[in-house]
Amino acid sequence: MVGAVLELDVGAPGHGGFCVARHDGRAVFVRHALPGERVRAAVTEQRRSYLRADAVEVTRASPDRVTPPCRYAGPGRCGGCDWQHVRLDAQRRLKATVVAEQLRRLAGLDVEVVVEPVSGSSDGLGWRTRVAFAVRPDGVVGLRRHRSHAVQPVGRCLIASPGVEAVGAERVRWPGVAAVEVIASAGAGERAVIVTPRRRGRIAVPVSDPELAVSFTPLPGSRRRSRPARAGVHEVAAGRRWQVSGTGFWQVHPGAADVLVEAVAQMLQPRPGETAIDLYSGVGLFAAVLARHVGPAGSVVAVEAAASAVADARHNLADLPQVQVRRGRVDAAAVDRWRPAADLVVLDPPRSGAGPTLVAALAGLRPRAVAYVACDPAALARDVAAFAAADYRLSRLRAFDLFPMTAHVECVALLAPDGPR
Numbered sequence: 214m215v216g217a218v219l220e221l222d223v224g225a226p227g228h229g230g231f232c233v234a235r236h237d238g239r240a241v242f243v244r245h246a247l248p249g250e251r252v253r254a255a256v257t258e259q260r261r262s263y264l265r266a267d268a269v270e271v272t273r274a275s276p277d278r279v280t281p282p283c284r285y286a287g288p289g290r291c292g293g294c295d296w297q298h299v300r301l302d303a304q305r306r307l308k309a310t311v312v313a314e315q316l317r318r319l320a321g322l323d324v325e326v327v328v329e330p331v332s333g334s335s336d337g338l339g340w341r342t343r344v345a346f347a348v349r350p351d352g353v354v355g356l357r358r359h360r361s362h363a364v365q366p367v368g369r370c371l372i373a374s375p376g377v378e379a380v381g382a383e384r385v386r387w388p389g390v391a392a393v394e395v396i397a398s399a400g401a402g403e404r405a406v407i408v409t410p411r412r413r414g415r416i417a418v419p420v421s422d423p424e425l426a427v428s429f430t431p432l433p434g435s436r437r438r439s440r441p442a443r444a445g446v447h448e449v450a451a452g453r454r455w456q457v458s459g460t461g462f463w464q465v466h467p468g469a470a471d472v473l474v475e476a477v478a479q480m481l482q483p484r485p486g487e488t489a490i491d492l493y494s495g496v497g498l499f500a501a502v503l504a505r506h507v508g509p510a511g512s513v514v515a516v517e518a519a520a521s522a523v524a525d526a527r528h529n530l531a532d533l534p535q536v537q538v539r540r541g542r543v544d545a546a547a548v549d550r551w552r553p554a555a556d557l558v559v560l561d562p563p564r565s566g567a568g569p570t571l572v573a574a575l576a577g578l579r580p581r582a583v584a585y586v587a588c589d590p591a592a593l594a595r596d597v598a599a600f601a602a603a604d605y606r607l608s609r610l611r612a613f614d615l616f617p618m619t620a621h622v623e624c625v626a627l628l629a630p631d632g633p634r
Contacts (some may be wrong), residue, residue: 214259223250226307229592230295230620231397231422241266245288245298247275279301283371292359297621301337305614308622310589314610319594322347328612328622333468337617342374343465345394352386354393372618376404385419394460399467400449405461407444451502456528458521460627462495466615474502477559480627486510487556492543496525499559504533511535514553518542545574560615566592569599576603583628593624604631
């Protein structure tokens with residue numbers, strides 16, 4: 214079946230950058246297609262209950278279809294972008310449909326979802342301030358193909374920010390290197406390159422810029438593995454300057470941090486003197502905003518597992534004595550161990566979500582509001598269902614198009630207790 218070409222009528226979008234069709238009773242997840250189209254699709258993967266396929270010819274096109282701006286987008290090529298063949302406004306509608314469907318299917322909720330555009334990328338290009346490039350054994354730089362370890366060489370990434378492209382990492386060879394991450398801060402104008410060697414030995418960095426910070430990730434087994442020296446940059450958001458070391462987490466869209474901070478603060482409405490918990494706190498973005506609102510009489514506990522992020526957060530929040538930064542796993546055992554008082558919770562988990570055990574522990578603290586920042590709609594929906602089981606309802610949802618041309622969407626959800634706190 215793999216390699217077979219099927220004539221398909223394409224249906225609704227699915228979670229993951231494809232649309233769903235059917236063939237002989239099986240679902241077919243079709244990339245490079247749009248709802249309502251008829252396509253000829255080559256099967257790329259066969260499973261018992263479904264197939265994956267790439268649309269290689271469109272015989273009935275959607276009015277939302279456009280020519281992809283990037284020549285590396287398309288079947289068998291770069292897997293970084295899912296929706297380059299779709300108008301920007303239609304991309305947002307597709308993402309809204311996916312978020313609503315996940316909430317309906319996994320949380321039993323009918324929610325009207327609108328994905329909001331974010332300023333700074335009117336054409337959906339040039340926004341990504343951090344790009345991790347893969348490197349072939351011959352030193353050629355590129356990006357991974359979809360669901361593959363194969364590297365698609367690229368001369369330029371159109372969604373990379375001008376600062377990333379100014380480094381020119383794609384236009385030179387990187388012998389002896391397995392990966393190159395290029396970081397270009399949007400507000401501070403700083404650039405850094407983090408190189409992952411393929412083997413031990415001296416690596417010559419083929420880009421020359423006196424203002425470029427360069428560092429190397431240690432090889433597995435290196436004695437420096439526990440404390441690698443990694444170059445970083447500063448970012449500017451929420452009226453503050455942020456230190457972000459190495460590959461530490463920071464939103465890749467230049468408008469993301471301010472948009473998310475505004476949404477969280479608007480939903481939670483923090484009050485002077487309140488106590489807040491910021492879980493998966495990273496370098497301290499939400500903790501700082503919470504601290505500003507609760508004031509000197511309030512308190513904020515920020516919890517993060519990554520050592521470098523904790524160090525950055527302590528540096529970034531040193532002027533806010535009402536904030537405690539703690540290093541540790543974010544899990545139910547930790548919450549049960551502290552039993553902290555909590556009027557407010559900010560929860561910004563990884564793509565896998567928080568999970569029912571942690572949700573139940575947090576709900577047991579009976580905060581008056583929880584702001585949940587989600588990068589995966591399925592994980593969000595599962596956790597919303599877990600909150601509902603603990604008598605917390607979804608009272609508001611906003612979704613943001615922080616990743617144009619891709620299937621990714623960022624959501625901020627407000628969870629509030631059903632009864633009296």
